[in-house]
Amino acid sequence: MRLLIVDDEELIRNLIKDYCTMEGYTCDLASSGLEAVDLCEKNNLTYFGIAGTGIGAIRHGGFIPWDDDIDVAMPRDDFEHFVDIAKRQYSDKYMIMNGIENENYPLLTTRWMLRGTEFVEEPLKNIKCPLGIFLDIYPLDKIPDDEKLFRKQARKAFIYSKLLILRSIPYPVLGFGGIKAKIVHAICAIVNVCMRILHISKRKLYDKCLEISTMYNKLEKTERIDFLCDTTAYLNIHYISDIYPLKKIKFEDMQINFPNKIEKNLTEAYGDFMKLPPVEKRKNHYPYKLKF
Numbered sequence: 095m096r097l098l099i100v101d102d103e104e105l106i107r108n109l110i111k112d113y114c115t116m117e118g119y120t121c122d123l124a125s126s127g128l129e130a131v132d133l134c135e136k137n138n139l140t141y142f143g144i145a146g147t148g149i150g151a152i153r154h155g156g157f158i159p160w161d162d163d164i165d166v167a168m169p170r171d172d173f174e175h176f177v178d179i180a181k182r183q184y185s186d187k188y189m190i191m192n193g194i195e196n197e198n199y200p201l202l203t204t205r206w207m208l209r210g211t212e213f214v215e216e217p218l219k220n221i222k223c224p225l226g227i228f229l230d231i232y233p234l235d236k237i238p239d240d241e242k243l244f245r246k247q248a249r250k251a252f253i254y255s256k257l258l259i260l261r262s263i264p265y266p267v268l269g270f271g272g273i274k275a276k277i278v279h280a281i282c283a284i285v286n287v288c289m290r291i292l293h294i295s296k297r298k299l300y301d302k303c304l305e306i307s308t309m310y311n312k313l314e315k316t317e318r319i320d321f322l323c324d325t326t327a328y329l330n331i332h333y334i335s336d337i338y339p340l341k342k343i344k345f346e347d348m349q350i351n352f353p354n355k356i357e358k359n360l361t362e363a364y365g366d367f368m369k370l371p372p373v374e375k376r377k378n379h380y381p382y383k384l385k386f
Contacts, residue, residue, distance in 0.1 A: 165232065
């Protein structure tokens with residue numbers, strides 16, 4: 095068992111690559127991914143790798159060397175079946191973490207977490223909920239073909255998902271410093287205090303995000319599905335015609351599903367994803383605490 099607790103961001107930056115490439119850590123993470131894939135395939139659940147996992151599979155044949163998680167997307171119905179099966183059949187080894195299981199979890203992704211481990215990212219170090227080595231699951235919902243309706247839905251999702259984060263983290267990590275950061279942090283703290291005074295609970299905000307995300311799921315047919323509550327609602331839009339039929343791509347020692355046009359998806363989201371980013375931009379989640 096290895097335990098790392100660091101409260102110095104520069105030191106974290108220097109140590110993270112070594113810790114996240116330790117054999118034990120990568121084996122735990124890959125094993126978690128393999129068991130999640132096995133659960134899906136045994137139960138005929140649709141899943142596919144996205145984002146950094148897609149880049150890693152195509153560019154590196156597995157993990158991006160400086161990345162530290164696995165990103166998987168699932169249509170909402172398959173996602174709900176996955177959570178149900180995971181809780182009934184895998185709860186001795188894995189834990190499901192989202193805002194339903196623990197209202198202190200401030201994100202809209204769901205984590206499939208390995209019990210007996212800890213992986214606490216720097217921005218989440220004061221969050222009072224279990225955080226372990228994880229696979230990130232992105233539930234995908236139907237979005238309207240009408241662009242005006244989608245933009246309205248996207249704005250609401252952005253606002254409420256950021257309020258959910260601010261309800262738990264009054265001083266979020268920013269990508270800039272100086273006086274601008276001080277002003278933004280002051281505004282964030284005021285918003286946090288106002289929500290507390292008005293008794294706006296974390297669960298109420300989570301439920302509102304869920305309501306907004308799923309508001310068009312009863313439509314018989316749409317061209318696109320999306321995970322709306324990300325940095326931007328436009329990052330994870332998937333045209334259904336680009337997804338199917340799914341195709342297998344090697345990821346470490348696994349063969350896992352990816353959208354049929356994964357290269358097109360990644361290019362639209364990240365540009366020339368085959369080109370390595372500059373060293374200073376090779377960032378991951380910077381754990382404050384790591385145990386495996």
